[in-house]
Structure formats: C-alpha cells, structure tokens
Amino acid sequence: xxxxxxxxxxxxxxxxxxxxxxxxxxxxxxxxxxxxxxxxxxxxxxxxxxxxxxxxxxxxxxxxxxxxxxxxxxxxxxxxxxxxxxxxxxxxxxxxxxxxxxxxxxxxxxxxxxxxxxxxxxxxxxxxxxxxxxxxxxxxxxxxxxxxxxxxxxxxxxxxxxxxxxxxxxxxxxxxxxxxxxxxxxxxxxxxxxxxxxxxxxxxxxxxxxxxxxxxxxxxxxxxxxxxxxxxxxxxxxxxxxxxxxxxxxxxxxxxxxxxxxxxxxxxxxxxxxxxxxxxxxxxxxxxxxxxxxxxxxxxxxxxxxxxxxxxxxxxxxx
Amino acid sequence: xxxxxxxxxxxxxxxxxxxxxxxxxxxxxxxxxxxxxxxxxxxxxxxxxxxxxxxxxxxxxxxxxxxxxxxxxxxxxxxxxxxxxxxxxxxxxxxxxxxxxxxxxxxxxxxxxxxxxxxxxxxxxxxxxxxxxxxxxxxxxxxxxxxxxxxxxxxxxxxxxxxxxxxxxxxxxxxxxxxxxxxxxxxxxxxxxxxxxxxxxxxxxxxxxxxxxxxxxxxxxxxxxxxxxxxxxxxxxxxxxxxxxxxxxxxxxxxxxxxxxxxxxxxxxxxxxxxxxxxxxxxxxxxxxxxxxxxxxxx
Numbered sequence: 034x035x036x037x038x039x040x041x042x043x044x045x046x047x048x049x050x051x052x053x054x055x056x057x058x059x060x061x062x063x064x065x066x067x068x069x070x071x072x073x074x075x076x077x078x079x080x081x082x083x084x085x086x087x088x089x090x091x092x093x094x095x096x097x098x099x100x101x102x103x104x105x106x107x108x109x110x111x112x113x114x115x116x117x118x119x120x121x122x123x124x125x126x127x128x129x130x131x132x133x134x135x136x137x138x139x140x141x142x143x144x145x146x147x148x149x150x151x152x153x154x155x156x157x158x159x160x161x162x163x164x165x166x167x168x169x170x171x172x173x174x175x176x177x178x179x180x181x182x183x184x185x186x187x188x189x190x191x192x193x194x195x196x197x198x199x200x201x202x203x204x205x206x207x208x209x210x211x212x213x214x215x216x217x218x219x220x221x222x223x224x225x226x227x228x229x230x231x232x233x234x235x236x237x238x239x240x241x242x243x244x245x246x247x248x249x250x251x252x253x254x255x256x257x258x259x260x261x262x263x264x265x266x267x268x269x270x271x272x273x274x275x276x277x278x279x280x281x282x283x284x285x286x287x288x289x290x291x292x293x294x295x296x297x298x299x300x301x302x303x304x305x306x307x308x309x310x311x312x313x314x315x316x317x318x319x320x321x322x323x324x325x326x327x328x329x330x331x332x333x334x335x336x337x338x339x340x341x342x343x344x345x346x347x348x349x350x351x352x
Numbered sequence: 353x354x355x356x357x358x359x360x361x362x363x364x365x366x367x368x369x370x371x372x373x374x375x376x377x378x379x380x381x382x383x384x385x386x387x388x389x390x391x392x393x394x395x396x397x398x399x400x401x402x403x404x405x406x407x408x409x410x411x412x413x414x415x416x417x418x419x420x421x422x423x424x425x426x427x428x429x430x431x432x433x434x435x436x437x438x439x440x441x442x443x444x445x446x447x448x449x450x451x452x453x454x455x456x457x458x459x460x461x462x463x464x465x466x467x468x469x470x471x472x473x474x475x476x477x478x479x480x481x482x483x484x485x486x487x488x489x490x491x492x493x494x495x496x497x498x499x500x501x502x503x504x505x506x507x508x509x510x511x512x513x514x515x516x517x518x519x520x521x522x523x524x525x526x527x528x529x530x531x532x533x534x535x536x537x538x539x540x541x542x543x544x545x546x547x548x549x550x551x552x553x554x555x556x557x558x559x560x561x562x563x564x565x566x567x568x569x570x571x572x573x574x575x576x577x578x579x580x581x582x583x584x585x586x587x588x589x590x591x592x593x594x595x596x597x598x599x600x601x602x603x604x605x606x607x608x609x610x611x612x613x614x615x616x617x618x619x620x621x622x623x624x625x626x627x628x629x630x631x632x633x634x635x636x637x638x639x640x641x642x643x644x645x646x647x648x649x650x651x
Contacts, residue, residue: 048479048480048483051480052483052484055480055484055489056489059489059492059493059496060496168377171635171636172632174635175579176628176631177583177586177587177631179590179603179606180606180624180628183606183613183620183624184621187620187621191613191614283482286482286484286487289485289487289488290485290486290587293487293488293491293591294487294587294590294591297591298610309491309591312491312492313592315495320491320492320495323488324489324491328488330485331484331485335483
C-alpha cells in the first residue's frame with residue numbers, strides 16, 4: 034500500500050507540472066503586457082522601463098521565464114494583487130476555507146442522496162421507483178447551477194422569506210445564534226451544488242450496482258443465506274463503488290465550475306468569487322494564482338480518489 | 353422446402369430507429385428539441401418586434417398579450433430577445449460540438465492506430481485535459497484574449513470564435529477515449545484484416561472500414577457535448593464574461609435578470625427554462641440514441 038501511495042503521489046507531480054506549463058503558455062501567448070500599467074505610464078522614462086523589464090526577466094527567452102515563474106510559485110512568492118496590494122497567497126488563504134467548506138458539505142449532501150437512491154433504484158430495476166429516480170436524476174443534472182440558484186432564491190428568499198440570499202461574513206451573534214445564522218445562509222449554496230452532483234452520481238451508482246448484482250459472488254453470498262441487507266451493503270455496494278470513485282474524480286473540474294457559479298450567485302466570499310472579481314478588475318496575478326489553486330485542488334482530489342480506489346480494491350495496489 | 357416466414361428486411365438504421373422509438377422520453381425530447389430549434393430559427397420571421405426597441409412604459413412588465421414573455425428593465429420584448437439569444441446559444445452548442453468531435457476523433461484515431469509510445473503520450477495529454485479546471489481556465493483565456501480578437505474581427509464574431517474554440521478544446525477528451533477504445537477492438541477484427549490483405553491503404557482502412565463502425569458511441573457523445581457546450585456558454589454569459597451586453601444570449605439574459613428577481617421573476621424564469629428545456633431534451637435524446645446506436649453500454 035505504501036508503495037502504491039508513493040507511486041500515485043509521484044504520478045501527480047507531472048500532471049501538476051503539465052498544468053503549470055499550460056497555464057504559463059496561455060499567459061505568454063496572450064497579447065499585451067501584464068505590466069501594461071508601467072508601459073503606458075508616461076512618467077517612467079524608457080531606459081528605466083527597460084531596466085525594470087530586464088530586472089523582472091521579461092526579455093528572457095520563454096523557457097527561462099517559465100522556470101523563473103515556477104521557481105517563485107514553488108517558493109510561495111505569488112506576487113501582489115494589482116488592486117488591493119496584498120500578497121496574493123494571503124488573499125487566497127483568507128478565502129480558501131470557505132470554498133472548501135461549501136464544496137465539502139455539498140459533496141457530503143450529494144453522497145447522501147446518490148448512494149441510497151442509486152442503490153435502491155438498481156436493486157429494483159425498471160420499477161416505478163427506478164423510473165422516477167432516473168427521470169429526476171436526468172432533470173437534476175440538466176438544470177444548470179446558475180438557474181437552480183436563482184430559482185431557490187426566488188422561492189425561499191423572495192417568496193417565502195425564510196433564508197437570506199446574500200452570504201454574510203459578519204454575523205453579529207454568538208454561540209448558538211451564530212451557528213443558526215450560518216446554517217441558514219449556507220443551506221442554499223450547498224443545496225444547489227449538492228443536488229446537481231447528487232443527480233449525476235445517482236446515475237453512476239445505479240449503473241455500477243446494476244453491473245455488480247449479476248456477478249457470481251453475489252449469488253454465492255445469497256446462497257449462503259446471508260440477509261439481503263448484508264448482501265447489498267457488503268458484497269454489492271463496496272464493489273460497485275470502485276467505478277463510481279473514478280467517475281466522481283472525473284467530475285471534480287465540473288464541481289469547481291459549479292462552485293464558482295454558486296459563490297457568485299450567493300456572494301459567498303470564496304476563491305471562486307475572488308476569481309470573478311479579479312477578472313472584472315484585470316488583476317492578473319490573482320487570476321493566475323486562483324486558476325493554479327483550482328488546478329492543484331483537482332489534482333489533489335484525484336489523488337484522494339486514487340487512494341480510495343486502492344482501499345476499495347486491494348488488488349490494484351499490488352500491481 | 354418451406355420458405356421462412358416473409359419478414360421485412362431492416363437495415364442497421366431501421367433497427368436503430370426501432371430501438372430509439374422504445375425510449376418514449378427520448379422521442380418526446382426529440383420533438384421538443386425540434387420545436388425549440390424551429391422556434392428560434394423561424395420564430396423571428398413571425399414575431400417581428402425588434403430585440404432592442406426601448407419602451408420605458410413597459411419597464412419590467414410581466415407577460416401580456418402584446419409581450420407574451422414580458423419585458424426587461426428597458427422595456428425590450430423578451431420573446432424576441434429569447435428567440436435571438438437561442439440562435440446564438442444553439443449555434444455555439446453545435447459549433448463547439450463540431451470542434452470537440454473533430455479534435456476527439458483525430459486524437460483517438462491516431463492513438464488507436466499508432467499504439468505504443470505515441471498512444472501513451474496522447475493518452476497522458478487526454479488525462480491531463482480531463483483534470484484541468486475548465487471553468488477557471490475558460491475565464492482566464494477569455495480574459496486574456498478577448499480584447500485583441502475584438503480588434504481583429506469585431507466584437508460579435510471574435511467572441512463567438514473564441515468561445516466556440518475554447519469550449520470545443522475543453523470537451524474532446526471523452527470522444528478521444530471512446531474512439532481509441534473502438535479502434536483498438538476494431539482494428540483486430542476479421543473484416544479489417546481482410547481489407548488489409550486486399551491491399552487497402554492505412555487511410556482507407558481508417559476512413560472506410562474502422563471509423564464508420566466506431567460511429568455509434570461518437571454520435572452519442574457528440575449529442576451530450578452539445579448540451580455541455582450550451583451550459584458552458586450560458587455559464588460564461590451568466591458570469592458576465594461571455595458575449596457583449598448587446599447580444600442577448602440565454603445566459604446573458606439571466607445575468608441581467610438576476611438583480612431584478614424580486615420585481616420581475618419572469619425575466620429570469622423564461623430564459624432559464626429555455627436553457628433547461630434544451631439541455632434536458634438533448635440529454636434524453638442522447639440517452640435514446642445510446643439505446644439505439646450503442647446497445648452494449650449500460651450507463
């Protein structure tokens with residue numbers, strides 16, 4: 034297992050490097066100068082500008098610039114925001130926990146929907162429950178997150194006036210009241226993301242379970258006289274989870290896309306809304322850094338999926 | 353000798369149509385989708401209100417006989433705007449799908465035919481693209497390239513080309529994987545062997561013998577890609593970073609509507625419903641096509 038883990042970590046590194054190359058190429062191909070501010074400022078004489086460019090390494094060949102950029106990224110020197118003049122890594126660290134909390138909670142919600150519904154549907158194939166669940170799952174993942182978000186606001190904030198539609202960081206309450214307010218303002222963002230993911234996963238779980246129930250070891254387990262619940266939980270679901278984990282890992286980029294939209298709708302102060310505000314205000318260092326953080330998060334979750342995979346299916350860790 | 357009972361001969365397409373018809377929701381979806389497409393294509397010929405006629409007396413007015421879907425904050429007619437926006441959203445969907453399928457088939461076919469090192473490299477790139485955070489990268493690329501393309505080909509065409517290309521370039525991976533898997537199994541089949549023995553060139557083998565047989569799953573994936581591209585474009589426009597404000601794509605309409613939800617819910621609901629109906633019917637259609645063209649797969 035340790036060896037397997039080590040190998041997965043080592044495989045993640047080239048992917049991260051690959052993404053950094055893509056990011057840097059995009060930036061380098063882009064027309065215009067990220068330091069346009071300086072270039073168009075008439076107060077700076079041309080020779081000073083030249084020296085500045087040279088000291089920043091902007092005239093070096095592209096591969097040297099890539100290594101310089103990568104080196105400073107690795108050392109945690111991510112530059113300063115053009116707008117707020119705060120180090121970019123501080124800005125991101127302030128907002129990362131909110132994003133991770135919202136995404137994490139919504140994934141848990143999605144799992145709580147997808148597992149029982151998917152297993153129930155697959156153990157009663159083509160029943161009424163299966164058909165209803167399947168149709169609802171289709172509807173669920175065809176509803177774009179930005180539309181569900183608006184519909185929920187319309188229903189719960191405007192019509193019923195139960196939940197606030199703007200996420201606030203400054204709740205002036207303590208103890209239980211604080212938790213209550215926090216819960217109320219988190220319900221909608223988490224539900225939007227969780228329902229969307231849950232719908233997609235339900236279909237994965239259903240088809241994976243359908244594949245496993247017809248295998249011989251399940252028949253054997255039933256023939257031994259094990260109760261049906263134990264057969265389903267121990268013999269079917271665990272094996273069915275193996276392909277599901279892969280599919281869920283493939284969905285991670287979509288999850289982050291949904292998170293950006295959701296944060297924007299409910300004004301959740303996470304890195305997704307930071308990305309949008311910095312694009313709207315041309316804040317290049319922040320945009321680059323946030324994109325890179327998202328990429329790193331995707332790779333990290335792929336790694337988690339790989340580890341889960343090795344735990345669910347011990348055969349592959351010996352390979 | 354008794355002749356076998358006369359049975360109407362059905363070709364492979366007839367067989368596929370028989371299987372497709374069994375999926376009732378898919379048939380309904382095909383009709384809904386046809387109505388939607390026809391509506392946005394032909395609709396503006398009958399509903400001739402201009403999309404940008406400003407009428408402050410009808411500001412944020414709800415649905416009425418004169419304006420069946422209501423008006424926006426400038427009193428512009430929403431039905432006309434939704435039909436116009438639908439043309440763009442659907443065009444983006446189809447064009448981005450074409451880009452994705454072309455790239456995907458090319459990569460998959462090369463990897464599947466070449467095998468070995470080239471295959472390994474191409475698959476590594478495919479996996480890399482699958483783990484890219486697509487929306488942040490889309491936003492980054494549009495942010496960096498938007499202005500310069502605008503100068504070259506004008507704001508509308510520039511943004512259209514840009515959006516279609518990048519959405520396409522972020523959606524080809526599934527097709528590539530499918531095509532590669534199909535190629536691996538098909539290229540060992542007897543009929544390919546026979547064609548090779550008859551001296552068919554590599555190009556002819558691929559285009560005439562292998563690719564047509566790999567088409568079923570590709571058509572299914574292409575259908576789903578249209579839905580994905582429509583959602584991607586709407587997401588960009590919804591974040592205010594897609595088409596310029598004077599082009600009312602469905603996502604853009606939602607973006608404009610979201611701050612007026614409490615006075616004019618109809619403004620958000622109708623374009624949202626249009627996106628939802630299009631996407632859900634495309635997804636159901638894809639499901640039906642999977643039953644029809646790719647009967648072995650279960651998902």
